Amino acid sequence: MKKKAVVAGHICIDITPVFPGKIVSKAEVILQPGKLIHMDGVDIHTGGCVANTGLAMKILGNDVVLMGKVGDDSFGKVILEILKKYDADGEMIVSDDSATSYSVVLAIPGIDRIFLHDPGANDTFTKEDLDYDRIREASLFHFGYPPIMRNMYEDEGVQMAEMFERIKEGGTVVSLDMAAIDPNSEAGKADWGKILSRVLPFVDFFVPSVEELCFMLDKERFAEWEQRSGGGDMTEILMPEDIASLAQKVLAMGAKSVLIKCGAPGMYYKTSAAESMKELCSKLGLTLEEWADREGFEKSYKPDAVVCGTGAGDTSIAAFLTSVLNGESLATSLQMATATGACCVEAFDALSGLKPLDELKTKISAGWQKNGE
Secondary structure (H helix, E strand, C coil): CCCEEEEEECCEEEEEECCCCCCCCCHHHCCCCCCCCCCCCEEEEEEHHHHHHHHHHHHCCCEEEEECEEECCHHHHHHHHHHHHCCCCCCCEEECCCCCCEEEEECCCCCCCEEEEECHHHHHCCHHHCCHHHHHCCCEEEEECHHHCHHHHHHHHHHHHHHHHHHHHCCCEEEEECCCCCCCCHHHHCCHHHHHHHHHHHCCEECCEHHHHHHHHCHHHHHHHHHHHCCCCHHHHCCHHHHHHHHHHHHHCCCCEEEEECCCCEEEEEECCHHHHHHHHHHHCCCHHHHCCCEEEEECECCCCCCCCCCHHHHHHHHHHHHHHCCCCHHHHHHHHHHHHHHHCCCCCCCCCCCCHHHHHHHHHCCCCECCC
């Protein structure tokens, strides 16, 4: 019998204008005031954790319920129609008094993506919007993007902590993903150290990106990384030792395990000692010896082409959580995560590049090369 999962949190429409294929080193080479830019079409898909991770898990064979909030408007209708194709629209909330969230994704060839984002109905999402009876039926609850959901970070994360505590009391394992933070926004001014200290004791799998985590826990180090990278992709200048202390701090705050997404290079991981991991492994049918007290860096696999990174982190987490629900080892779960991320960047949206996990295992066995090898 398949283990059930619930994926909740942020959902939006991603609008990705397709830029000509010319690779540039800086956005201003193309984005100049008064300049007319000839585009090669537009890609419109659902975005956010609920759609990216939730639908990816569904495509990968999981029994998944999606819980998110949209407005009663044109964008909301588009999202619901897309979810309906996957039989995943049943638990969505349609709000009469808030607009559907959208992102304009500027995926300029050669540089990291730029997001123009309106959080919309995600800002009005509260802990009371969840169906806790459905969640109690699930083995895993995955929540995504609280930095762009106002009620989740206000008051030092009280609502989010209460939400997770209630879910944990119901016996469901909790997974948490984050999102990039605009330093000038309300979320950017929040005390994320206090928020995470309040929330992480109820989190079993914490899966942020390295940029998100460093901004939240060590702004001085984040500024130093920005300076070292020259304003470019900071994951290209980081070493595992740069990330280790952040992972240790996360476990000290109470998380059972942490998986830190580091872009194209791969993922850093660290899990708690056996005593802390025992209950988690028992609930999910995982082998304790394969999961407890582990630490390292899993390099990513080389994609056949790089089209767009949108959703790559979300789908890699979808593959990781799918492997967890299938009772796989930590080593296999990490392989599936990095392999899926490599497949995802070969398409403009998060879902078109997905491949069955058995197919990925075959490709890995055949010698699929990793970055840095």
